Amino acid sequence: MFELVNIVKKFEDRTILDIPYLSFRENKRYVLMGVNGSGKTTLLRIMAGTLEPDMGEVKNIPREDMGYMPQSPYAFGFSVRRNVEMALPQSPSSAEKAMRALKAVGMDAMADARGHTLSGGETQRMAFARMIALPRTLLLLDEPTSSADIQGMDQIEATLLRYAADTGCTLILSTHSPAQALRLAEEIIFLDKGKIVEQGTAQSVLRNPQNEDVKLFLKHWKI
Numbered sequence: 001m002f003e004l005v006n007i008v009k010k011f012e013d014r015t016i017l018d019i020p021y022l023s024f025r026e027n028k029r030y031v032l033m034g035v036n037g038s039g040k041t042t043l044l045r046i047m048a049g050t051l052e053p054d055m056g057e058v059k060n061i062p063r064e065d066m067g068y069m070p071q072s073p074y075a076f077g078f079s080v081r082r083n084v085e086m087a088l089p090q091s092p093s094s095a096e097k098a099m100r101a102l103k104a105v106g107m108d109a110m111a112d113a114r115g116h117t118l119s120g121g122e123t124q125r126m127a128f129a130r131m132i133a134l135p136r137t138l139l140l141l142d143e144p145t146s147s148a149d150i151q152g153m154d155q156i157e158a159t160l161l162r163y164a165a166d167t168g169c170t171l172i173l174s175t176h177s178p179a180q181a182l183r184l185a186e187e188i189i190f191l192d193k194g195k196i197v198e199q200g201t202a203q204s205v206l207r208n209p210q211n212e213d214v215k216l217f218l219k220h221w222k223i
């Protein structure tokens, strides 16, 4: 179990994250939701260790066996294949593993392209390939399909579900899309102004929300 205990993060005098307690079980899929600025990225960064909280602690995060995909992933100037390979321990099979991951997200044809020449959606797919190129205990993904087209989104979602089932990895991802949350989440955590305002199964949070802010957010959800 991965835990957050008494986490507080402030910028200047403003509290942007305040989580008395939150836990994540192994081999489960969690989705973080909330409007812009509600604290999703801050929470993921504190879990990933790229941001220090002002108070509190995170427990049992397997940082050496974890993948973190930031909201704006970075592409290096060398080839797309090398960009993925760099996430892997060096071995004779690392190029092959990188190619397999790229193929899973429909990016194998671009393996020789330079990383910095990719479009936003292509960069996101490449960064996602980095995440799934080897089995991990925990994946933290910050809006992993925000720049993907609908086909790319389907491909990433299908690959992610297969990966989670195959590896037993715990998944924590943020999204603005209730439809995506319904497809991917076993549990949804809804943030508002840095606090958890609703938490439960995807069905209960999306179909029968109790919190007024969650109800308001979901009012904009039209299919």
Ligand SMILES: Nc1ncnc2c1ncn2[C@@H]1O[C@H](COP(=O)(O)OP(=O)(O)OP(=O)(O)O)[C@@H](O)[C@H]1O
Residues within 6 Å of the ligand: 011, 016, 034, 035, 036, 037, 038, 039, 040, 041, 042, 043, 071
């Ligand atoms: N370095 C910083 N300095 C000051 N304020 C910051 C900093 N980083 C984040 N914030 C503020 O903290 C709040 C939470 O930001 P965060 O990026 O966690 O939101 P988010 O839920 O991920 O939003 P989005 O949906 O837009 O990605 C925002 O209001 C943001 O302006």
Ligand SMILES: [Mg+2]
Residues within 6 Å of the ligand: 040, 041, 042, 071, 142
């Ligand atoms: Mg964010």
